Amino acid sequence: MSKICDLFFDMAAKYPQKTAIWCDNKTVTYKELAALVSRYSNFLLEAGVGYKDHIGFPMNNSVESAALILAAANLGAALVPINPTLPPEVIKSLFAAADVKHLIARKNFLKQAEGETDLNLNGVRFCLDGTWKHSRSLESISEVSDKRPIINQVTGEETLIITMTSGSTGEPKPIDLTQNNKFKRAMAHIRLYHLTEDDRILAATPLYHSLAERLVLMPLLIGATSILLPRFTPAIWLNCVKDQKVTFTIAVSAQLGQIAELLTSPFVPEIDSLRCVVSSSSLLENHVKNELIDKLNCDFHEMYGTSETSTVTSINFRETMSKKHSVGRPLPEAKVKIIKEDQSIAKPGEIGEITCKTTLMCNGYYNQPEIFQDAMHDGYFKTGDLGYLDDTGYLYFAGRKKELIITGGINVYPQDIEDCMKKILEVKECAAFAYPDNRLGEVVALAIVPKPDTQLSKRRIQIHCAKNLADYQQPHIIVFLDQIPKNSLGKLEKYNLPEYVTKHGVFK
Secondary structure, eight states, X not given: OOOHHHHHHHHHHHSTTSEEEEETTEEEEHHHHHXXXXXXXXXXXXXXXXXXXXXXXXXXXXXXXXXXXXXXXXXXXXXXXXXXXXXXXXXXXXXXXXXXXXXXXXXXXXXXXXHHOOOOOOSXXXXXXXXXXXXXXXGGGGGSOOSOOOOTTOOSOSEEEEEEOOSSSSSOOEEEEEHHHHHHHHXXXXXXXXXXXXXXXXXXXXXXXXXXXXXXXXXXXXXXXXXXXXXXXXXXXXXXXXXXXXXXXXXXXXXXXXXXXXXXXXXXXXXXXXXXXXXXXXXXXXXHHHHHHHHHOSEEEEEEEETTTEEEEEEETTTOGGGTTOOBEEOTTEEEEEEOTTXXXXXXXXXEEEEEEETTOOSXXXXXXXXXXXXXXXXXXXXXXXXXXXXXXOEEEEEEGGGOEEETTEEEOHHHHHHHXXXXXXXXEEEEEEEEETTTEEEEEEEEEEOTTOOOOHHHHHHHHHHHSOGGGSOSEEEEOSXXXXXXXXXXXXXXXXXXXXXXXXXX
């Protein structure tokens, strides 16, 4: 199998003057990026970074971050990218779980970490944007050789990225992704979405998540151009797509919801370059899909997957309008089974846990093989998600297993309640969740964010629910919030909701 850096350097030799990356009005050609990757590789090597060493990296979206991913691949080292805004104690815990030895960070992070907590690292510290005490400055690489160092030990089986899960619990697990994992995932998406060297591929999510890493790597492996957005707002996204002639992107549903809302304004740029947009992370509401399909005028896909499995299913709504509630059929690399509580296989239409087998599977949870093994069933990964297959093999998502509300022994699916609530025009966002109850064990609770300048009462919601939901689905608790807690990809953090609503909610 071709190693990631070999393929990138092949593209740099083939397209030396072509733009490799655009980021924040800065461009680098393939030749310039190859030189930067080589200099980073030589600098890290000379400073003491060894084969299979783990490097912590509070990562931002930048050309330098993309180059350092390739430099790590070149050296056979592993990056542990994390959100730089996390509390230092959390970062310390994550780094410990991933056996981080070295650190690459910006000056502000190094200063804050030194002042608040000792990260207990026994390797080298690198400052990305200047100088800081006890650190090597990566800004001094201009004097370093731009000849690529070849590490003969590198096979592609080495860990490249250790990323943390962003699921529905507060205990993230370190997902081990080898170079071959990342390569296979990139190539599967290149085939699935028919990407070529003519594409301009936009990454608008944080690079410390695997989605953006894949979006940056894909173009660099085929000689296309990577468009890397340093921060997201719907206006910035639309202007970037227009100005940079973006042809393809995978965006999280929370972003697309904001983009669809802005597209209803008459003052938006005309977009004519997009060939394909893919929605990921969580389900889009149908009216949002319709708005995007109509206004963006391109192929519009939705995908389903997890960080452990990569993309499992995909659907093109322009080709399959009758399946708008589905998240698609399995990729050629994947198989899906729905498993019931008794571990039997569910019939078409029966809800159970979504399990999948795929050649894109991660290498496991780093240093936690038993936990990963517990997540497997007959070679299939148990996603923790609920769903069903129809009789034509299309998958439908029904929510997180851990978010299932069991009230008086009856299963209640939060998505059924949320779908009902979204029919009230004054509801901007909502989340149904389990709230502890002495008599029933759990009761249905409902958190609602009303649209600005609207009136929405508890009585209105109760009447709507009484008309449209079964008795066991009725919310016992209704709470109004200014916002619902989300992670950096826009996913609701329902495991936080009982505590969050107690502190921030207005109970009515």
